[in-house]
Amino acid sequence: AVPFSSISAKSASRLADGDMPVPYRNLLTQAPVLEPYAVGRAPDGAKVHYYSVTQKAGTAKILPRLSTQILGYNGIFPGPTIDLVQGTRAVLKIRNQLPPTHPVFGYPISTSTHLHGSASLPQFDGYASDVTPVGFAKNYEYPNFQAARSLWYHDHNVHTTAKNAYSGLSAQFRLHDPTERALLPQGEFDVSLTLSDVMFAADGNLAYDDNSFSGLWGDVILVNGKPWPVMKVQRRVYRFRILNASISRSFRPTLSTGEPVHVAATDGGLMPRTQSVESWRHAGAERYEVLIDFSGYQPGQRIELRNLSNKNNIDYDFTNRIMAFDVTDQPVDTSDHTWKTIPQTLASSEVMNLRPARDTRVRKFQVKRDNDVWVIGEDSWEDIIASGFRRVIADPDLGATEIWEFENSSGGWFHPIHIHLVDFQILSRNGRAPFSYEQGPKDVVYVGEGETLRLLMKFGPHRGKYMIHCHNLPHEDHDMMTQFSVGLKPGDVDLNDPMKAAP
Ligand code: C2O
Numbered sequence: 001a002v003p004f005s006s007i008s009a010k011s012a013s014r015l016a017d018g019d020m021p022v023p024y025r026n027l028l029t030q031a032p033v034l035e036p037y038a039v040g041r042a043p044d045g046a047k048v049h050y051y052s053v054t055q056k057a058g059t060a061k062i063l064p065r066l067s068t069q070i071l072g073y074n075g076i077f078p079g080p081t082i083d084l085v086q087g088t089r090a091v092l093k094i095r096n097q098l099p100p101t102h103p104v105f106g107y108p109i110s111t112s113t114h115l116h117g118s119a120s121l122p123q124f125d126g127y128a129s130d131v132t133p134v135g136f137a138k139n140y141e142y143p144n145f146q147a148a149r150s151l152w153y154h155d156h157n158v159h160t161t162a163k164n165a166y167s168g169l170s171a172q173f174r175l176h177d178p179t180e181r182a183l184l185p186q187g188e189f190d191v192s193l194t195l196s197d198v199m200f201a202a203d204g205n206l207a208y209d210d211n212s213f214s215g216l217w218g219d220v221i222l223v224n225g226k227p228w229p230v231m232k233v234q235r236r237v238y239r240f241r242i243l244n245a246s247i248s249r250s251f252r253p254t255l256s257t258g259e260p261v262h263v264a265a266t267d268g269g270l271m272p273r274t275q276s277v278e279s280w281r282h283a284g285a286e287r288y289e290v291l292i293d294f295s296g297y298q299p300g301q302r303i304e305l306r307n308l309s310n311k312n313n314i315d316y317d318f319t320n321r322i323m324a325f326d327v328t329d330q331p332v333d334t335s336d337h338t339w340k341t342i343p344q345t346l347a348s349s350e351v352m353n354l355r356p357a358r359d360t361r362v363r364k365f366q367v368k369r370d371n372d373v374w375v376i377g378e379d380s381w382e383d384i385i386a387s388g389f390r391r392v393i394a395d396p397d398l399g400a401t402e403i404w405e406f407e408n409s410s411g412g413w414f415h416p417i418h419i420h421l422v423d424f425q426i427l428s429r430n431g432r433a434p435f436s437y438e439q440g441p442k443d444v445v446y447v448g449e450g451e452t453l454r455l456l457m458k459f460g461p462h463r464g465k466y467m468i469h470c471h472n473l474p475h476e477d478h479d480m481m482t483q484f485s486v487g488l489k490p491g492d493v494d495l496n497d498p499m500k501a502a503p
C-alpha cells in the first residue's frame with residue numbers, strides 16, 4: 001500500500017480522443033429482470049423461486065466506438081436484477097463457465113457469490129474461501145424473510161474480489177414488502193442507479209491499477225453500465241435506489257439545482273424518518289434510496305446529479321458529474337399517491353428500535369495497516385486461512401446485542417466497513433450523532449480518516465461464522481477481512497460451515 005498523498009492521476013484511461021465517452025450522450029438503461037425458471041413450494045409452504053445464472057465472458061458496449069470485454073452474470077454487464085417479494089425464498093444456481101484465466105488481466109478465475117444485505121446461512125453467504133472453480137456450479141438459497149431493501153449480489157472470491165467485481169460480476173437484487181409498497185413509488189418510478197468508476201486501455205478493454213492495493217480511481221463514471229447517462233423524467237416524485245458498486249471510489253452526490261433529495265432508505269431498508277439533504281457521502285457498497293421531486297421543474301430543464309469532490313478520492317475532469325435528468329412535458333402518471341408525496345414517517349425496523357443498556361457488551365477494533373496489509377483487529381484473511389478458518393475477531397451469543405467500535409488508525413485512509421449477516425444502527429460518529437442520512441438500518445459504514453464509529457446490533461438469526469471486511473475491494477483482497485462467529489462455543493462443529501472448521 002502507498003500513502004494516499006503519493007498517488008497521482010497516472011491511472012486515467014489511455015483512450016484516443018474520439019474513443020473517450022462524452023457526458024450525457026447515452027440514455028440511462030435498466031438491467032433486465034431475471035425470471036425464475038421454476039416456482040415451487042418448500043415443505044413448510046413457503047413459495048420458492050428457482051433462478052439460474054451462468055457466469056461467462058461477454059462484451060459490453062460502453063464506449064462510442066470500441067467494445068469492452070467483461071465477465072458477467074449471464075455474460076452481461078451490469079448483471080440481471082432479481083426482484084422479489086418478502087417471504088418468497090430463492091434458490092439461485094450459479095454456474096461458473098468463465099474462462100480459466102481472465103481474458104484481460106490474466107489471473108486464474110474462481111468465484112464465490114455473496115448476496116449483500118441478506119441474512120443468509122453460512123454455506124450460502126459467499127464465504128470468500130468457499131470457491132466455485134471454472135466448470136462447477138453452486139446453488140445458493142436465500143431466505144428473504146427480511147424487510148424490503150435494496151440488495152446486490154456480487155463476487156466475493158478470495159483475493160480476487162476486486163478484479164472479479166470490477167470486470168462485471170455485480171448486479172442488483174430488490175426485495176419488496178407491503179409497507180414499502182404503500183409508501184414509495186413503484187414500477188417505472190422505482191429506478192435502480194448503480195454507480196461505478198472504471199478506466200480504459202487504448203483498445204477499449206478495462207484497465208486496472210489499484211496503486212499497490214490502495215484503491216482504483218477510474219476517470220469514467222458509469223450508471224447502470226453507461227457513461228454519464230441521461231434519464232427522461234416526468235414532473236413528479238421518483239425513487240432512486242442508488243448503489244455505489246465502485247471497487248474503491250466514494251461519491252458525494254448533489255443536485256445541480258441545489259434542491260435537497262429525500263433519503264427514505266439505507267442499506268437495510270426504510271429509515272424511521274425521511275431525511276432531506278443537499279448531499280451525502282456514499283461509500284462503496286452503501287445503498288441509499290432517495291426521493292427526488294421533479295414537479296417544480298420546467299419541461300426541457302436538465303438537472304444534473306453531480307459529485308462533489310471527496311477528500312480521499314482522486315478526482316478527474318468529469319468525475320464531478322454522475323448523470324442528468326431531462327424533464328419532459330409528458331403527462332404525469334398520477335395513478336397513486338406517491339406521485340406527489342414525500343412521506344415523512346417511514347418504518348421502525350427492529351434494529352433501529354434497539355437501545356444500548358448499561359451492561360451492553362462493547363468490543364473495540366482497530367482498523368489499521370500491519371506489515372503492509374490492511375487489517376481489522378489482529379488478523380488478515382491469510383491469518384484466518386492459516387488458522388484453518390478457526391480464528392474469529394468476536395464470538396457473540398445467538399441473539400446477543402452488542403456495541404462494536406471501530407477506530408481508524410490507518411493513516412490517511414477511509415474504509416467502508418461491512419459486517420455480514422446483521423443490520424446495525426450507527427450509534428455515534430466520533431462521539432457525536434451520525435449524519436442524518438445514516439440514521440437508518442445499515443450494513444456498511446464509512447469509517448473516515450481518524451474516525452471512531454460505534455455500531456449497535458443484534459446477532460442472529462443464524463449461528464455460524466461470517467465475514468467482516470473493508471469494502472474498498474483492493475483492501476479486502478490484501479487482506480482486510482476477518483470473521484466472527486455467532487452462537488458457537490469452542491469445539492462446536494457448525495454443519496452449515498462451508499469450511500467445516502470448529503472454532
Ligand atoms: Cu458486498 Cu462481504 O460484501
Ligand code: CU
Pocket residue numbers: 374414415416470471472475476480
Ligand atoms: Cu479499507
